[in-house]
Amino acid sequence: GRQFPHPGHRRPVIGDLLTVDRSRPIQSMLEASRGLGPIWELQVLRQRLVFVGSAALTAELCEETRFCKALPPAVAALRDYAGDGLFTAHNDEPNWQLAHELLVPAFTKSAMRSYHPTMVETASELFDYWDRQLAHGPVDVSRDMTKLTMETLTRSAFSQDFGSFRSAEPHPFVAAMVTALETGRRKGTVRTLPGGGALAWLLDRRFARHQDYVDDMLDDLIAARTGSDDQHDLLGIMLNVAHPETGERLSPVNIRYQILTFLVAGHETTSGALSFALHYLSRNPECLARARDEVDGLLGDDPTAMPEFEQVAKFRYVRRVLDESLRIWPTVPGFARGPRESTLLADEYRMDPDDYAIVSLGAVHKDPEVWEEPDRFDPDRFLPENVKKRPPHSYKPFGAGLRACIGRQFAIHEAVLVLATLVHRFDIQADPDYDLRVTERLTMLPEGFELTLRPRTRTA
Ligand code: MNH
DSSP: OOOOOOOSOOBTTTBTGGGSOTTSHHHHHHHHTTTSOSEEEEEETTEEEEEEOSHHHHHHHTOTTTEEEOOOHHHHTTHHHHTTSTTTOOTTOHHHHHHHHHHGGGGSTTTHHHHHHHHHHHHHHHHHHHHHHGGGOOEEHHHHHHHHHHHHHHHHHHOOOOOTTTOSSOOHHHHHHHHHHHHHHHHHHHTTSTTHHHHHHHHHHHHHHHHHHHHHHHHHHHHHHTTOOOOSSHHHHHHHOOOTTTOOOOOHHHHHHHHHHHHHHHHHHHHHHHHHHHHHHHHOHHHHHHHHHHHHHHHOSOTTOOOOHHHHTTOHHHHHHHHHHHHHSOSSOEEEEEESSSEEETTTEEEOTTOOEEEEHHHHTTOTTTOSSTTSOOGGGGSHHHHHHSOTTSOOTTOOGGGSOTTHHHHHHHHHHHHHHHHHHEEEEEOTTOOOOEEESSSEEESSOEEEEEEOSOOO
16 A cells, blocks of 8 residues: 655664654654644554544544444454453454344443442442541542442442452452453563564463453353343343344353453543543642532532432533543544445545554544644533534544444443542642653553542532
8 A cells, every 4th residue: 555654764674663662652653643644654563553643534434334443453462351352353253243232222321320329339439448548648540540440340240349449459350350451461562573472472371370360250250140030230131131133142251251341441441531530620720610519519518429320411511521531631542444345545545455544532632623722621622512513523532333332321421420429529639740641551541640639528
């Protein structure tokens, strides 16, 4: 195919490798792309990655008739433990269609009613834990939000309470899970290097026992629940709901893949979104005051009050804070799209079925054709009248089309609930000298971001 603009100094063999900072690859690749236009490429060793950074090209790649999800090597590497689970399945794998049809009903907005009590309970446990911690100084926001979202997911997915806020040590399952995920990610990176296969094999060996532990525990759990006909959590639904037309069910192994997928796709993503939102609230007193006025008005003057299910959707301003945080820092920084058949992107760039382009959300969400003063935090960009003025594909934090995020409502319900109740219950104070640093794991998270919390006594 044709060459796209690339950052200067391309070297033989290694290509643009030196422009990629291995400790923050995504941010450094985005910085290197400035000024290259709406489409650019990076060649890292044998891999050639094409990126798209404008709302207009994103709109085209989101046309489901012409394009569909692609699995770049970093995503395909997750198949080692997530197999043909929803996130890592190829478009034509039969288990994708089956799982999608069985699980969509469990993730609708109204289905959130059944997870709401769990979300409330888990958030309350975090806040009680913070009450006990306050004397010990500021709290590590990303760490505690990650514990919270993990705990919410294990309870919602398979009714397992790991007591993250009752003991200092993480539960062995959670520790093994985190290690296994980290290994999966490192293997994904390592495989693209020369001789990387051998290194990946070593990592495989070193960390296989963590993955085995997690797999065994989930397999036991699935076996223990087989035969009961409850449908009170995601596992129950996966075990007991058959496809209405074909009567098919998910296999036990595929159920394990789905559970791992929910844990991977759902915990750090939501925790990052919560942490970024708290960062911006702590930096923008006016926004914080508006969020708090809204919540105080709906929850009343008891700072420990928790909302009913129906109330969460009424925190409109808090929702805009979340939307705006995900604009500036999309915690899933991109997604890949490939053509169904050979086609020309923008009537100009030929793409064949094996090609794909990565939608760089960090660029699209700041496309100057669409966003005024893109670096400024302004939740009112998401007032309905302003949303209507923008082209529809200028904001895509949850991906696109058939393979868009199935957990979107889950993430939004949880994040809005937690942000609202947190500002209702605590005064938050950031270190004025803190400069936002973003660490890259599977997703993007603020690093070293702390808040000093003070319980509010009455809100009135
Ligand atoms: Mn989620 C797919 C972002 C929360 C489960 N998610 C995606 C995609 C994006 C995304 C982007 C599309 C990826 C691609 O095209 O390759 N997800 C998010 C963000 C949050 C999030 C920004 C939180 C904020 N996701 C969640 C939660 C869950 C979840 C919570 C589960 C409980 N996500 C998924 C699954 C998929 C997905 C499953 C794959 C869906 C499919 O391909 O059928």
